[in-house]
Amino acid sequence: MRIYGEEHPNQQILSRIATNDGHGENSSYFDGWKAYEKDPFHLTDNPTGVIQMGLAENQLSLDLIRDWMKKNPQASICTEEGVSEFKAIANFQDYHGLPTFRKAIAQFMEKVRGGRARFDPDRIVMSGGATGAQETIAFCLADPGEAFLIPTPYYPGFDRDFRWRTGVQLLPIHCHSSNKFKITQAALETAYRKARNSHIRVKGILVTNPSNPLGTTMDRETLRTLVSFVNEKRMHLVCDEIFSGTVFDKPSYVSVSEVIEDEPYCDRDLIHIAYSLSKDLGVPGFRVGVIYSYNDAVVSCARKMSSFGLVSSQTQHLLASMLGDEEFTTSFLATSRTRLCGRRRVFTDGLKRVGIHCLDGNAGLFCWMDLRPLLKEATVEAELRLWRVIINDVKLNISPGSSFHCSEPGWFRVCFANMDDTAMKIALRRIESFVYRENDAAVQAKNKRRWDEALRLSLPRRRFEDPTIMTPHLMSPHSPLVQAAT
């Protein structure tokens, strides 16, 4: 008799998923976090520690929520005023969720989108944060080996959330700074064709709007292009809209839910939204994710899957009450946007003073910072070398573009809403000193190079001296850093 175990005595006792590193935690995105955790900045206890600018957290308006809670003790099952609901709530485990919670979430999603789209509470499916929402959507829509197209740069967590346990692939739609990283029809076609040529079935497109890491919103035209494309190819469009409440500046936000209202030909069965309260409200600890699908079968299947990541009924109950308070949510969203806008302005103005520019942005909790002029050459290796200097010497945890699958080296995501004003000022001061130091080094190097060149004027040019390739000693003539230093 064949004995499977005996034939393969050293066969892996764990699963392939457990041993394949598909969770993506080995990326520099997460390495930066580890560096921060080893030596975290604290104003008084560790003022020279690493400042965490790699975490897209929104701490700027939590005081508003705290104040609301003080005024509304009946909203919690843990207060004298609310404890009579304790038994019913602690026991509530229906995967449909509390009706009041679903209604309040739908209402909040409408408000965030300026009332220009309607959400049906019966299509609200709970998940364990956006992380769980993304995985659930992938499980519903694609089989292992099938693929979703995704514009670069994109949030590294998708590699875990969308791919790891589902076996689904993510294939890049390459976007570039030349048009502010917008998705073009041509890039879309190229990515699709490449997949087809490799005999990979493309099941859909996954986009984030507002974009993480760009901090920009998608224009109506691009969304229409995407909606047409998925209809034409009979594939899905998944829009991650978890930063929709952070849009703080013009142009105003356009959600896919609004675009499909104007596109009667659109097959709504192909459209799905992931949402969360982690960013817009600033409560990631509460693990509130939402899947909103226009496809009945997906709603039904995702709801069954929600058993794996329901929102705590204690949290549902509190939020149902808070988000049901329209006066509060209106004022919260307005204040939160004003504060985010102000914070971004302080940060980008500070950067500009030392010659660093960011992509124009109107949303999110981060800037997409252009450090290409500081790269010694236009390679991922040079980007990572610079990143290591910034982590280890400048003591800022920012995230290199390569960890976001960006195809142009030199871009970095810098988060600005997870700290107080003082930490922000210190971070800016550190960047300033660093840039001055780099520029001094660059000037010295330039002088040295002139001298060297005078000595070997007649020698042939070496390949690495091609002026289009940046090196440590040959800064681009357009370098804002050099301009700032001169």
Place this chain on the structure above:
Amino acid sequence: MRIYGEEHPNQQILSRIATNDGHGENSSYFDGWKAYEKDPFHLTDNPTGVIQMGLAENQLSLDLIRDWMKKNPQASICTEEGVSEFKAIANFQDYHGLPTFRKAIAQFMEKVRGGRARFDPDRIVMSGGATGAQETIAFCLADPGEAFLIPTPYYPGFDRDFRWRTGVQLLPIHCHSSNKFKITQAALETAYRKARNSHIRVKGILVTNPSNPLGTTMDRETLRTLVSFVNEKRMHLVCDEIFSGTVFDKPSYVSVSEVIEDEPYCDRDLIHIAYSLSKDLGVPGFRVGVIYSYNDAVVSCARKMSSFGLVSSQTQHLLASMLGDEEFTTSFLATSRTRLCGRRRVFTDGLKRVGIHCLDGNAGLFCWMDLRPLLKEATVEAELRLWRVIINDVKLNISPGSSFHCSEPGWFRVCFANMDDTAMKIALRRIESFVYRENDAAVQAKNKRRWDEALRLSLPRRRFEDPTIMTPHLMSPHSPLVQAAT
């Protein structure tokens, strides 16, 4: 050029998982819930509605938790006394969990097991309830197509939790009433051999201890047999111990964590525990699941996977405080056990009065009720016919053994801790009337049969009249129901 989509225009746009019904919700276990939901019993509003006895919920001691909360407002971030922690807690999303929470859970697990086992807080991994814990364990330990052996009868939810999205198989170890459904070495070997003969790789054994649905605990000898077996075959032992705090009677509880302390040869890398607070504390809405593995790689991988089902930080914070209060947990566990014991006794005594027996049990929130004497024949069909009568006429949602994969028809799981004393009395009264009615019918049928038989004494016996096959008109001579009626 080959265009995948065009070659298969009607190809499924959703995944196989979304369309394969593998979630198991089509079982009669869940059908019973649906029947209850259509017509739920309410003492005043709907006194003739269906009483829910299909839900293993523990409502008997929630008043103790409520009282604790009243006395400890500082434990919540939603009270005047605790709101200063709001910002830190709302923002906390580290998948390691709050250190205080992990410590308190480990401490509580030790207390539940009488202090006879130690749990390291660093091995506590969070999950979205036991549902999420089971899926995470399956994802860590087995590849699609690989199998776990599982003794029958078993909790139907495992078909969803352990199998659905993981592609792992569950293969039965058939257990029987003749030895009170204990797992024997022979049954274990048979199940294993059967899998090997089908060229299925067996990755482990999954057991529940205390058992759901049996309401019994596993003896030390059986646990030793399992530990030896998995060591010998180099496979995993997963123990679902989510009812460990409900053991209310002798014999006292033995956890696998205790058994492996005495088995120095045991490779601890093979041992994993799933735990939850849903049953022991009675707070399923809070979605607190725990994976406790002795295998470092599984701890590390499960922690990464916990991103999909973290416990709300609001809930972690509250429970860290509550479970850290040793005086409270000691008194809670003692009172809860006393109340469960009392409730079970009232219920089983009531059943005995009408001649219905249950498997001897010392744990859990349910009885394993023997209605074999009421079956018209020893088949699953007859069991389901009886079940439909109980749901539709007696108006009790109890769960048929076949939905628990029981290999002997006629057993039913009846939950007794999810209702108040009045509902329990009404349920007992309904069972009583039903049994009297059935017995009257049986007596009438018996008289009619005697008369018929006198008329056709000389005719040959038909096959269905074999006295070992129970029919509606031929009750077993050992029927407790007939005894009770006479």
